[in-house]
Amino acid sequence: MDGVVTAGAPDAAVCPACGEAAGPGARFCEACGAVLAPAGASTTPDGTAAPSTGPADAAAGVARPAAPATPGEHGDPGDPDATVAGAAAPQGARDGAPDAADAEPTPCPACGGEIAPDGYCLECGARAPRERDHVERRASDDVGGVSDVGVRRRRNEDALALGTAGDVAVLVVCDGVASAPDSDRASRAAAQAARDLLVGGLGAVEAPAPDAGAWSRLLVAAGHAADAAVRAAVDDAASREDPPSCTFVAALAGPTLLVAAWLGDSRVYWLPDAGPAEQLTEDDSLAAELVAGGMTREQAERSRDAHAITRWLGADAEDATARTVATRPAGPGWVLACSDGLWNYGSAPDVVAGLVRDAVDRLGPDPVAVARDLVGWANARGGHDNVTVALARVAGPAGTDVAPGTTAEDDPGTVPTVRRRPAGSLAGGPRTAAPPTA
Structure with missing residues (x-):
């Protein structure tokens, strides 16, 4: 948030909680919300604010420029897959201003003081909780x-947006591009539009046939619908030099067929109970270009531009046609769709599979x-980074002898699109998303 300017405040303060430098006259730390210089507070001889007690969750954070307030996701009323919206988020620093619609005149939960329009308490500096900070959803x-x-x-x-149509699960994850303000609006509009089209498209068929070609075309249509929804949702910002935008990944998962579609670097993994795990999607990113050029996954994902994406949804997207890939499960397993906030810390399919299996062993199969x-x-x-994980349990076909890992390329009846393009084949320059600082 922007610091509240008060007369007599120090010109250059250092946060006593996290050590971040503050702007001239700031009363609260932009990184963690700790009090810097309450009215009447003394300062140390070097001009910094005297030590004071910050909010309970004032852990060290990354100071980022304040973003414009925008409408957010408030429990998603009317969304059938929303089960818990606004549940307590995991512990950790939560820096920044909430969406404008969240800035209601409610008392500060920490001290009972007044919450300013920027989402911070005027008395203690604590940040007001926001419903979209942590959302849990269930479709079945x-x-x-x-x-x-x-x-x-x-x-x-x-x-994320989830749905079901018969025994087919629908998973959609969209990640707003951090370098473009208001991208949270873009991601929400895209995810919901794609989910609605996919559920409606499958539901329009009395008994959805597990046909990879038909499902691929439906996913491509969902990508176009998501792109149109982004442009409509951010119409007031579409003409900006850096308009709101987001990645897109979606999966249709049935007992005998799994088809995924994507633009950007959000991913879908197939994690069978038996056999090797597989990353089905291939990132539209500079890191993927480096891998295609011969660099190892580990080297590419540690590179400076690893999270610079080359395809996305939004007003300045040159191509909103999602690529698709299909696979036929040989047995039971999990389909996982996620944003890069998860795979930043464990990218390889076997690592992701190990995490899921360990969680299932401890917690049971509740997705x-x-x-x-x-x-x-x-x-x-x-x-x-923000972290989003969507899961669907796949029962697998009954009585089949398909080898684990068999893909749609091995089935002449399916029509998956090409999974790799030559490096440097894209029109225009890459779109750079804010990289993580892991």
């Missing part, structure tokens, strides 16, 4: 997900509980 007993603001970001720009555990794991490792 086998389909659920969690989205969390993480530890270091000022707002949750991720969004929301497992997703919550994975989000907590990412936050415990720094939580430098």
Whole structure:
């Protein structure tokens, strides 16, 4: 948040809680919300604010420029898969201003003081909680997900939307591009529009046939619907030099077929109970270009531009046609869709599979509980980005002898799109998303 300027405040303060430098006249730390110089407070001989007690969750955070307040996701009324919105988020620093619609005249939960329009208490500097900080959703007993603001970001720009159509699960995850203000609006509009089209498209068929070509076309249409929803939702900001935008990943998962579609670097993994795990999607990013050029996954994902994406949804997107890939499960397993807030800390498919199996062993097969555990794991490792995990349990076909890992490329009846493009083949320059600081 921007510091509240008061007469007589020090010109240059250092936060006593996290050590971040503050701007001239600031009363509260922009990184963690701790009090810097309450009215009448003394200063030390070097001109910094005297030590004071900050909010209970004032852990060290990353100071980021204040973003404009925008409408947010408030429990998503009317959304059938919303089960817990506004539940207590995992512990950790929560820096930044809430959405404008969240700034209601309610007392500060820490001290009872007045909450300013920027979302911080005028008395103690604590940040008011925001519903979109932590959202848990369930579409069925086998389909659920969690989205969390993480530890270091000022707002949750991720969004997820879940659904079912018969025995087919629908998972959608969108990650707002942090370098473009108001991208939380873009991600929410995209996720909901895509989910609605996918559920409606499957539901329009009396008995949805597990046809990879038809499902791929439906997912491509969902990507276009998501792009149109982004442009409509941020119409007031579409003409900006850096308009709101987001990634897109979606999966349709049935007992005998799994099809995923994507733009950007949000991912879908297939994690069978038996056999090797697989990352189905291939990032649209500079890191993926480096891997295509021969660099190892580890080297590419540690590179400076690892999180610079090359395709996205939004007003300045040159191509909103999602790529698709299909696979036929040989047995039971999990489909996992996630934002890069999870795979930042464990990218390889076997690592992700190990996390899921460990969570299931401890917590049981509830997808929301497992997703919550994975989000907590990412936050415990720094939580430098928003974290979203969506899971669907797949029963697998009955009585089949398809070898584990068989993909749609092996089935002449399916039509997956190409999964890799040559490096440097994209029109225009890459879009750079704010990289994590892990």
